[in-house]
Amino acid sequence: MTxxxxxxxxxxGAAELLEQATSVTVVCHVNPDADALGSALALGTALRRRGTPVQVAFADPAETPESLRTLPGGDLLVAPGEVSHEVDVLVVVDCGSAGRMGALRDRMSGAREVLVVDHHVSNARFGSINLVDGAAESTTVLVCEVLDAWGVPLDRDLAHCLYAGLVTDTASFRWARPATHELAARLLATGIDPVDVSRPLMDTHPFGWLGMLASVLGSAGLHREAAGGLGLAHAVVRCSDREGMRAEETESVVDLVRTASEAEVAAVxxxxxxRQWSVSLRAKSVVDVSAVAALLGGGGHRRSAGYTARGSSEDVLAALRTALG
Structure with a gap:
C-alpha cells in the first residue's frame, strides 16, 4: 500500500501494514485506561502470534494500573526506557495527539511508519498513516476491525482485551449502537465472563475510596444557569483527598457527579x-464536551472529554463556565 x-x-490498509512489518512497537497514552491498554495488548498479542517482534509500552505511570493487570498479554509490556528507538512500524493507539504519548513521543522519529489507531473526534492525525473514526465507540472497536481484516481469529485472550475497552468506553453500553451490541455478543461467544472482565475495571475499590467520596462529593457544587441553562455539576478532588488512592479511584468520581439530574454537564x-488541574468532563446528551475541552486546550469525545488547566479551582471553574456559554 502507499x-x-x-x-x-x-x-x-492497517492490516496490510502490520502484515508487512518487520518489527512493531505499540504505544498507548500516559495513564492508560482499559481502551488504551486493551487495544495495545490485543494488537501486541496478534503480532506475537504472527512471529513479529513486538513491544508494548506507555510512558507513565511506572507500573501498570492495578485495575488493568488482569488483561491478557501483560508480559508484552516493557518499561519506557527499554522501548527501541528504531522500529519498522510504531503503532499509537487511543491517542488524540502525539503529546499524549508522553516521554515516548520521541520514538516516532525512529520509525519507518507511524500508524495511529484512534476514535477521538479531536484526533490530530499525527501519524504517517491514520486509522481514525470518531464514530467508533472505542479504539478496541477499530482494533477488532483490523484483526478481522487481517484474518486473525478471536479467542478468549483477544476478546478479553477488546471487551474491556468496549464496556468501559461505552459506560457499560449506555452509549452504544446496535452494531456495538453485536460485537459484544461476538466477543462473549468466545467464552469470556463479562463480570470477570468488568469487575476489576469498574466495580472494585479499596475501602478508603468511600471516605474520599464523602469528602469530595460533600463539597460538590451546582450551577443551574451554566451551559445555556442546562446546568453544570462539579466537584474538586484535592491532593489531600487523593492520598493513598489509585488513579482509578480519582477517575471514578466524575461518573458519580454526572448522575445529578439538574445538570447536563459534569466536571471534576x-x-x-x-495550581495545576486535570479536568474531566461528561455530558448526558446535548452538549458536545469535546468542543468545550478543545476551547480549553484539550479534547476527547462528544460525551466524555478533558483538559489541563492552571490557576485556582475558582479560576478553572470560571473559565469552564465561560466556555460552556
Whole structure:
C-alpha cells in the first residue's frame, strides 16, 4: 500500500501494514485506561502470534494500573526506557495527539511508519498513516476491525482485551449502537465472563475510596444557569483527598457527579502540582464536551472529554463556565 505522509487508511490498509512489518512497537497514552491498554495488548498479542517482534509500552505511570493487570498479554509490556528507538512500524493507539504519548513521543522519529489507531473526534492525525473514526465507540472497536481484516481469529485472550475497552468506553453500553451490541455478543461467544472482565475495571475499590467520596462529593457544587441553562455539576478532588488512592479511584468520581439530574454537564477538577488541574468532563446528551475541552486546550469525545488547566479551582471553574456559554 502507499505510505504517503498523513495518509488516511482503513482497517484493511492497517492490516496490510502490520502484515508487512518487520518489527512493531505499540504505544498507548500516559495513564492508560482499559481502551488504551486493551487495544495495545490485543494488537501486541496478534503480532506475537504472527512471529513479529513486538513491544508494548506507555510512558507513565511506572507500573501498570492495578485495575488493568488482569488483561491478557501483560508480559508484552516493557518499561519506557527499554522501548527501541528504531522500529519498522510504531503503532499509537487511543491517542488524540502525539503529546499524549508522553516521554515516548520521541520514538516516532525512529520509525519507518507511524500508524495511529484512534476514535477521538479531536484526533490530530499525527501519524504517517491514520486509522481514525470518531464514530467508533472505542479504539478496541477499530482494533477488532483490523484483526478481522487481517484474518486473525478471536479467542478468549483477544476478546478479553477488546471487551474491556468496549464496556468501559461505552459506560457499560449506555452509549452504544446496535452494531456495538453485536460485537459484544461476538466477543462473549468466545467464552469470556463479562463480570470477570468488568469487575476489576469498574466495580472494585479499596475501602478508603468511600471516605474520599464523602469528602469530595460533600463539597460538590451546582450551577443551574451554566451551559445555556442546562446546568453544570462539579466537584474538586484535592491532593489531600487523593492520598493513598489509585488513579482509578480519582477517575471514578466524575461518573458519580454526572448522575445529578439538574445538570447536563459534569466536571471534576483533580489537583496535581500547585495550581495545576486535570479536568474531566461528561455530558448526558446535548452538549458536545469535546468542543468545550478543545476551547480549553484539550479534547476527547462528544460525551466524555478533558483538559489541563492552571490557576485556582475558582479560576478553572470560571473559565469552564465561560466556555460552556
Amino acid at each position: 505510505t504517503v505522509s498523513g495518509t488516511e487508511t482503513d482497517a484493511r 477538577l483533580k489537583e496535581g502540582p500547585p
